[in-house]
Amino acid sequence: MRITNLIKPLPVLITGLLIASIAWGYPACGISxxxxxxGVNRKLNQLQAGNSSISRIHELAVTPGGTGMLMLEIGTEVGSGDKTKPAILVVGNMSGNRPVTTEAAMNLAERVIADPDKYSGYTWYIIPLGNPDASTTFFAPVKFSSVRNFSPFNDDMDELTDEDGYDDLDGDGFITGIRVKAPDGEWITLDSDPRLLRKADAAKGEKGIYKIYDEGIDNDGDGRYNEDGRGGTDVNLNFPHLFKHFTPTGGLFAGSSPEAFSIIEFAFKHPELAMVFAFGETNFLLTPPKGGRQGSVDMEKISIPEEIGKAMGFDADRTYSMKEIIEKVQPMVPPGMQIDEGMIASFLGLGAVVNPMKEDLDFYNRISEEYRKYLEEKGVKEERFDPGSARDGSFELWAYYHLGLPVFSLDIWGLPKVKEDKKEASGISAESIGKMSADDFLALGKDKIDLFLKETGAPAQYSSDMIIGAVKTGQLTPVQISGMLKQMPAPRGEEGKGDPREVAMLAFWSQYRADSGFVNWKEYDHPDLGIVEIGGFIPFLENTPPAAIVDSLLNLQVPYLFELIKMLPALKISDTEVTAMGGGVYQVEAWIENENYLPFSTAMGLRNKVPAPAIISLEGGDFTLLSGKIRTPMPGLGGLKSVKHTWLIQSDKTTTLTIMLNSSRAGSDSKQVKIGG
Amino acid sequence: MKNFISTTIAVFLVMIPSLLAGQEIGVPLRFDSYYTYEQVIEAMQALNRSYPQLTTLEVVGKSEENRDIYALTINNSKTGEPLTKPGVYVDGNIHGNEIQAGEVCLYLANRLLTRYGELDDITSVVDRNVFYIIPVVNVDGRVHFFEDPNTPSSNRGLRRLKDDDRDGLFDEDFPDDLDGDGSITTMRKRDPFGKLKTDPEDSRLMIPVKPGEMGEWTILGSEGIDNDGDGLINEDAEGYVDGNRNWGYNWAPPYVQSGAGDYPFSSRETGSIGRWMLERPNIVMVFAFHNNGGMFLRGPAIKAAGEFPAGDIEVYDYLGKNSEKIVPGYRYLVGWKDLYSTYGDFADFCDNLLGSYSFVGELFQVETETFDGTLFKSSEGGGIFGSSNEQDRERLKYNDHVTQGELYKEWTPYNHPDYGEIEIGGWVKMSSRLPHPFMLQDLVHRNASAVIFAAQQTPDITMEVFEKEKIGKDVYRLRVRLVNSNAMPSVLYQTIEHNLYPKDIITVSGTSAKVVTGGKIVDIYRDRVEYKEHKPEVQFCQVPGFGKVEYQFLVSGRGKVEIKHDSRKAGTRSVTVELK
Known part of the structure; x- marks a missing residue:
């Protein structure tokens, strides 16, 4: 079953779901x-035609399937080569199988284009559908979830390409699943709901009954089913940050798909980009990008391999900071050659940054808290399953790690969790235990602790007696218990309950569809497998909300982007001062301020040196510069911070000079100062 | 009108040097001087004109500065279309200053074409292989290396603007040829607090002072001034995108890999050549020529990629160790291990994404620049970067007595706007990494021979049905043998490991025949066959280098049965047998 390979659930707030009584008419009428x-391209063209002075259509790429991937530019500087206003790049539905995220991007475009307040200060670049080819399977007569564009790919390395995709055997318009009784079957039905399957546990004396397949036949007679369907690359895995080669859907190399390449190329041609937003698989507003991954090199503690160390006079037994290494290597190179971090990093093979920079996580976490508060205020109470984590090679991670810009994302909708029956519940969570003292914990009593361990699906060896004993003797603290519990996988299929996600699917969709989103198992005479049953979850229901609630979801979430825009760094010259030092020498000072919350350059942007620095320059006037530079690059300035720039100049005359501040993504400013007189 | 006249005169004046230099380039090509970019094209056109049956000349793409990148394809169409033959791709000069790599490519083409039909070994590779030759990848770089003042090492990158000093201005502070000699050499200043003093053995060289000793000299870097008035000299020259860090395999961004470019294939040169190569999946052998050091480097280019499969290493060792002999003094080495790690490397792209064996040929050893002609061996053990003083003394003798002072600019006083009285001097542009033209012939011939040797080792496969036996009513046992007489397998081991593309395909078909079962023979004496359960009429195989594979098919029916072998790198062949 396709549904089984979904992400592990964790509790988070569900975006506001009003119980609507209108059923999602999928497939009969709701598709429209x-x-x-x-339709996206038509609507974009209409929007543009109705607002031609402030918008423009760009066809960034033509997909392997022949569809134009369009981008709508909105702003007062359309048509101008050199943009002076900060720009926001917005992409929807890069993986192609989340139609609601295309709607969100379209909705955003409509809101922006209708409101001068939204576009007069910014340029918007909106790509509502980043993977047009893959998106077609949602609208096709036979529906199945696909993330692949239509570049051919020989999945099974045989003599044919794209020759064995799914087949709608029962003719219901959906690719669901097949279950067939087999001696080597691994699956059994759930006691609580015989529609659902779980893996048999031989250790508990259970014997498997069914084998399961996706719906289809062995089109090419190679003994395998649906192993080489149409298409190749998941555009949202085809970006260069930690791109993985030789995966089924990643593409041959980063940017090998015209869709991804065109976006990458576009981004690097537009230094005015100040923020990137994705409507897609992740939700950085609810769940900030994750850290804690192995592999990043600490730039303060770099080890030098012995053979290199020996040749260059480094001690292999100690570590060096990047700065120390550069200082040591610089004198060894031919004159004129400037050693930089990149050279050292590549020479030593230090590799890429794999965790968000700490300073950036600070603003991510803070903004996430604000967003959750916002949802709460809007009355969103239900818990939903966790949004997906950003995948290596994804658009979001590339934009953060390679462009060095703040990147936010929304997945618009996630499956609501089934409310637990509270009667029997222990009322304890791993979280709450973490805050208890040993006495508090012991005071809960054996029954409550038993119930709690059962709820969390703790392994049998962790009995309440054992744990109580360990806490009493001080071998274990409540904090440690909490930590251990958090490490454990969420209970899946425990006690015959089945995959919580599948259970939740049925519970949610029963409100909208008579079939609860599930095609009941029905016998079918399969050409290769004999008598089988066809049935299972209807595609897309795990990530696509009923059309009836889409408006409320978009109204709740899309406008939040405008809150984020307000946080973009905005630079200005807040103050200037000229001090006469005597002898025609003057000290000129300018305070540069970042008026907004987000830093000018994320920490990652300072590391990768991709976002262009702001340039502070002195223009006009008749003077000699004694210290400072005519053009001073300023790579960074924290949110709500100010910094002073100082020049020492000499002039015998009365003169006026202009202090200029220029940044294509954080604004420009200028102030005149008078010297002498 | 006045404008028109002056323009005409100007155009005419510009033409004069090329008219003077312009004895038409004839075939056979000469290798007693270096070809400019325009002359490289003329040479390719001359070869193409002289051998229209064997060559195709085409423009693969444009450079950042809009120059044409030419490829010469050598293929004998009488022996088959290019894609049906093992392809040998050779390029050079991806780094703008590494110009002799272009000469190796031209020499190879010249050798193959002018001796075709004369020397059996040449005739055989031309008939059996297709050669794809791009003498100059970084065409802008070659032009600027010839036309602009340079050091032997400068002007390496592609001409994609980059703001190195991040001041909002792009490529605004190049080195400057202050003494007007066409080279960027070194600036030094007399300085009693300097860390260097005059070398007592050769007054042109400097050696470090001992602790406590007063100095004589401070080195001020490459010749230049502070063009943009920011207090730094020569800090924002061309690029820097390094053409050999911009390819799509294991690419890493500039903060990880210097010179990587903003994204894989961000430059027009790598993008157009990469696409062109992927359209030629028959390429099985790649040579990319660079300078210098005298090396045949193979991948992996980064440690994290892991070692190649053993079967591929065997092939590399065979080619590499023979190349070491063909070009004496050159060493066969592994990129990341023996040199340093490079992400987005061209050879890695070829190995991994094209499925071809790939060598980087680092041409020229500065050790050959000796007074007595023997290879220089250091007693001090030299520095990591550049040559040691001991070696420089020897090279200066070579400069003085063998090249009559052509390679070294004597220190000359100069009044510098920032530094005041200084001296300018040192090794000139056409030194240090390039052989003097009198040594060029030897270099291009031996390295082209290494390519020809590798071409001779591209897979050469024959197929035979070595047994046909009736084993029942209308059932026959067919045994098929594929033999590869050369070192390279029909598909790389790594390609198979990565599932880059399907292995070779054997198909058995007949209008009145059906394959009942079939598979690879693993033990012919005990009739052990790995039967393929589904579709036995289609088999997937690799024919190893210097080896064979055997397949067995049980076929029912009668009449003609065709057995076909189809290999991306080794072409197709078929055998027909009659069941009776």
Missing amino acids: DYTDAS
């Missing part, structure tokens, strides 16, 4: 509520 690729 979502927009297919040609």
